[in-house]
Amino acid sequence: MKYIRILLVLCLLLVGCQSKEKPEDDPKVAEKKENRVSFVAVGDNLMHQRLLDEAKTEDDYDFSPYYANIKPYIEKADLAFVNQETILGNGASGYPQFNTPDVMAKNLHDVGFDIVNGASNHSLDKGEKALLHSIEVFKNYPDMKYIGLYDSKEARDHIETIECNGITIALLSYNQLTNGYPLPHSYSMNLFDEEVIKQDVENAKEISDFVIVSCHWGNEYETKANSFQRKYATLLADLGVDVVIGTHSHTLQPIEYIEGQDGHKTLVAYSLGNFVSGMMEEDTQLEGMLSFDLVKEGNQTSLENVTLTPLVNHYEVTNPKDAYGTRVGFTVYRLKDYTEELAAAHGLNGYEGISISIEKMKQRVNERITSGIDIDM
Secondary structure (H helix, E strand, C coil): CHHHHHHHHHHHHHHHCCCCCCCCCCHHHHHHHCCEEEEEEEEEECHHHHHHHHHECCCECCCCCHHCCCHHHHHHHCCCEEECCCCCCCEEECCCCCCCCHHHHHHHHHHHHCEEEECCCCCCCCHHHHHHHHHHHHCCCCEEECCCCCCCCHHHHCCCCEEEECEEEEEEEEECCCCCCCCCCCCCCCCHHHHHHHHHHHHHHHCCEEEEEEECCCCCCCCCCHHHHHHHHHHHHHHHCCCEEEECCCCECEEEEEEECCCCCCEECCCEEEEEEECCHHHHHHHEEEEEEEEEEEEEEEEEEEEEEEEEEEEEEECCCCCCCCCEEEEEEEEEHHHHHHHCCCHHHHHHHCCHHHHHHHHHHHHHHHCEEEEEC
């Protein structure tokens, strides 16, 4: 019985941040890990009808092949974030009223994601019943945090935290648009509200070492942050938030530090673009994976090793003359791993005059990421 009690205690200590790598034997490495958390974030996981069709199996769906090329870099991080753009509403449908099969939660879990944002402009596509269903599905994976959607006022008021390597991280989520659908309840999802945000951040800072905020905002297809994004990014910086992860535009937007009123610097990624999608605009194929270390030394906290790794959303076509109807082979590559042969095979080549080019993608990255953020491409 003594050994059983010891085992139970060890299991409880591991809940919240399970190591994705084999333990290090070097005690110096172990000591370093105790006050450091590696974090990685990607953008919109957006399941269009073509992706549903390809993922269909005999009795279910399997989206895991879409992530095979990027999985090693997701599971390597201590914590990984993704925006699940489309609701898991107990069904399957693409644009314009998305509904993603339940197995997506398992697939994201297996890839190595620890934090999934569910608040987007498509969260209410299938109504309250679907929203509640999605929450229940993710409850099957207690080691993965599903943020942004709530089934009660108590759940909304509760500040979600995740603990890893001796560091506590608070997770907040806000969404700008609902595509015209009214919220079923005021607590169902956080819309942008200055007073609510101020109170949430204050509460979050009391119980955590770092505060990370997911913001679904801005205008689709724009490559620069608009006035709404900048207004709330400034507010979050003034409140002392550590990192803002932006989504929704489907394009890679600038990443910068904003200095708040007290001198605290907030890392703001206005939009990381898509992750996996079936979109057909050239600029929606360029994406970002943001990585950084959260470091705590005594009472001092900092961000280190902030890096953007550009990604490419890739798919091909069985008939180059019919790009819209025959897209296949959806996956994601790091831009640094993308080859000229892959670029030449991209399904958008020739569609409405589009030509996928590695050099053009690199140029766009350099044009948008100009504030001293390291770029790995």
